[in-house]
Amino acid sequence: MSETRGSSGKYGDMELRRGPWTLEEDTLLIHYIACHGEGRWNLLARCSGSLKRTGKSCRLRWLNYLKPDIKRGNLTPEEQLMILELHSKWGNRWSRIAQHLPGRTDNEIKNYWRTRVQKQARQLKVDANSAMFRDAVRCYWMPRLLEKMGSSHTMQSLGAYTTTTDQAPQGPRHGLVNPSMQHHQFGSLTSYEPPAVAENRSPSSSSCSTVLPRLPVTVSEFPSTAPDELDGVAFDPLSSGLSMNNAYDLDTWDLAPVSAPALGYSASPDYTVANSDCSNTIVDGLWSLDELCDMLKSYISGADPKVPFGDNS
DNA sequence: AAGTATATCAACCGCGTAGTG
């Protein structure tokens, strides 16, 4: 692409570049911001010499790509859970949601929602914003993400898989993890602990019981809504005591199998997070299409006794 | 191996809003 076009007004007769940024442009922008700081984007665009970009374009490039604390790589289960929860409360308020995911941009979250979540809804022929789909997410997807978080933590505690951010498995296109990204500091795991449900749990989960959050098995065990203000309040997967590093990234996780589902409902027996074959199993923390279809059908027909939707108030 | 379909995500666009004179 990299087209240019003429401009008038605030950029005078300057030829404005569009399309992908080059290394030279990035360097110029970084240098300028290092000298003059963020903000005043139009002034930046005018005064930065050979950087023939609009202020808007400079701002976007900086905020979405060049800013030092941008975290790259796939979303962790914790982050996915946070997005699902916050979106259920706030809708498409991407910027607001991004404020609660350190190092993630609104653009990235928006893309995640459109490419992953909406895709699932579309294939199920339900509206992603419908109550039905939200319930399905809350009852099936979120518990699985919680379990992913728990499984990951267990493996880490056993020393089965240790890594740092710069050793993290890398995705096919965006494996970079900004070295300046500091590890998130986590609070207490007890901050999000649904009511205990002793039954309906597989033996495999019991080994996690001392360190992992108990997994909700009914809709009523999830918070009915997210808190109005998340700072310092109960629901915060990112404060769950679990690492955010990419070792837990389900897209790149190369460990298999994980523990059997700890929930009362059954999952497909070939459930793994191995990279080698994601065609019909859990992919990046999502349900496979078949699984989600089955579950949703059960939900719609009211046939799933383990999911008492009537309790969902 | 080549062609095609699909997924991903960086970048652009339009619009609303806040700030300023």
Added chain:
DNA sequence: GCACTACGCGGTTGATATACT
């Protein structure tokens, strides 16, 4: 209160990578 400018947000597009046939 009005006009103008700058900024930020959310929706959309299009290039590229990857998967599939």
